[in-house]
Amino acid sequence: MxxxxxxxxxxxxxxxxxxxxxxxxxxxxxxxxxxxxxxxxxxxxxxxxxxxxxxxxxxxxxxxxxxxxxxxxxxxxxxxxxxxxxxxxxxxxxxxxxxxxxxxxxxxxxxxxxxxxxxxxxxxPFPTINVGIPYEGTNLPGIIMRPDNSDEPRPTIILNGGYDSTKEEVIYSLGASALERGFNVLAFDGPGQGQALRDQRLFFRHDWENVVTPVVDYTISQPFVDNNKLIIIGISMGGYLVARASAFEHRAAAIVLNDGIYDFGSAFRNKTPALGKYLMNNGWDNMMNWLMHRRKQWDTGFNWGVSNGKWVFGLTSDVDVIREVNKYTLEGIVENIKTPTLVLDAPDDHFLQGQPKELYDRLKCKKDIGEFTREEGASAHCSIGAGSRLNQVVWDWLTELLF
The missing domain is CATH 1.20.1440.110 (acylaminoacyl peptidase)
Known part of the structure; x- marks a missing residue:
């Protein structure tokens, strides 16, 4: 632990x-x-x-x-x-x-x-509006917060949440430091997230470039956005989603991955014993579902992770969650990421320990890694609870890169 x-x-x-x-x-x-x-x-x-x-x-x-x-x-x-x-x-x-x-x-x-x-x-004091971002015949719900109402083009941050976050959770809590610096902030609920999931029944997809590209299209169409200073930040599972999208979508000036993820499915496979892998691969789904059900009865985190997975992926079987997450990997495409990237690494991440370093080592673009420590209280997943230190590392990097 x-x-x-x-x-x-x-x-x-x-x-x-x-x-x-x-x-x-x-x-x-x-x-x-x-x-x-x-x-x-x-x-x-x-x-x-x-x-x-x-x-x-x-x-x-x-x-x-x-x-x-x-x-x-x-x-x-x-x-x-x-x-x-x-x-x-x-x-x-x-x-x-x-x-x-x-x-x-x-x-x-x-x-x-x-x-x-x-x-x-x-x-x-920050003008805040709900927006609809055109996406495959519908709209993704988003929120934009701005330093003021002028149309002066400003640097803009897109916040991409993860497996369970909502746009309301992330936009101000993670965007306040950006607003103070004169940045615009946009957060959205993509498929599998928040309102897009609950109200529109849009489920997660591993090919997240098909989500981020429409969000970027919408963002750069706004008169108050400086298209040369667009940053995308991925939070938690968003560390995979933004990295995946950036292998295809190259218009951002920088991306920040908190935490970096090369293979999201590892979070589930690491909790699946060898017997479970054998059962999954040999058609014993009923037995595997029974074993997972038994574990869910005593393991709060496992119960939530699998149950949430069935919801966000639109599945009915526990074992299918384990299969689905295996699609969420950067294998074969990580080399296509061209955007300068900051990979954040919390060493005690109880979900995805080791994933940031694996991603960082495989990246071919301009890259840096931000490592946190227990001594500064920033070692938990996404450096939760150490917002000031997290902001310091991110803004040190962005300031040097963009200004």
Whole structure:
């Protein structure tokens, strides 16, 4: 178990990471660390019902406090409380993966997270709009935040989330530092993510260039975008998705992969014993599904990872998730990435340890690696909880590269 994940829930790696993830947004006013510790103190390890109850109660409390401040004319603290509510509602919903399309509570919590975020942005100085990005006969939902309303062409960051993130989670929490520097920020829900998944039933696809290219087309068509200073950042599974897209889409000035991923399927194969691989390859799907079901009963992270996979990939069988993720590899195409690339590496990544270094070694483009340490508290997946140090490494690199 990663060093940072031994504290809040010593015997449950998944609960510990998700709690750290929620707490990490204190860097942009989306959490209070003491409140997160208090919430966690009331949740028995592995109790998903209690998890939902306590995080939802925290979301309700934050939303109520936000409205109290708003009624008193205190817009600054109302903004921050709305951000906390958005984060806590998202966290409350996280483990509801039995049947999300038909789960009214799951839908209600996601809608609350989304609405609380927009309540917060209404109180910010940054113009914020929801947009539709043309994509294969429909539109991908996106959010644009800008330093001001002028059409002055500015450097722009596209944020590409991962296996379970939403555009509301990432755009301000990861974009605040960009907005402060005069950058525009665009985040979107692609197939398999957020609204595109829940409302449009668009499922993940491994050939992500077919997603990113329309997003780039849309972005560079805006008058306020400097087309020569377009950066794409991939977060978590987005470290694979953006790298894959960049093997075909070359218009970005730079890409940042947090964390870098060469073979996303390794996260699942590493948890599949030799017997499971034999059963999968020899037509014993029923036996494999039974074995996976048994493991899901005692392993919170495995249960969530496979259950979420069935949802985001549009599958009905546990074993098919293991098969599907094997498509998500850069084998045979990594050499086509031409864009200057920063690969970030968190050494205690409990999902994809070793993947950033493998990707970095295979890249042929201009490249750098940003390595983090336990001593600076930045060694967990995506350096969750160490936002200031993460921003420092990214912006040191981007500033030197672009300016």
């Amino acid at each position: 990663a060093h940072l994940l031994k504290h809040l829930f010593p015997n449950n790696e998944s609960f510990s990471f998700e709690a750290l993830r929620a707490a990490g947004y204190s860097n942009t006013r989306g959490a209070d660390v003491s409140e997160v510790i208090t919430i966690c103190s009331r949740i028995p390890s592995g109790d998903e019902d209690k998890w939902l109850h306590e995080w939802r109660a925290a979301g309700d409390r934050a939303a109520t406090n936000a409205r109290t401040s708003l009624a008193k004319g205190n817009m600054f603290d109302a903004r921050d409380a709305f951000l906390r509510a958005s984060n806590y509602y998202r966290t409350a919903e996280f483990y509801r993966r039995e049947d999300p399309f038909n789960d009214e509570l799951s839908k209600a919590l996601e809608e609350l997270s989304r609405s609380m975020f927009h309540e917060a942005t209404n109180l910010m």
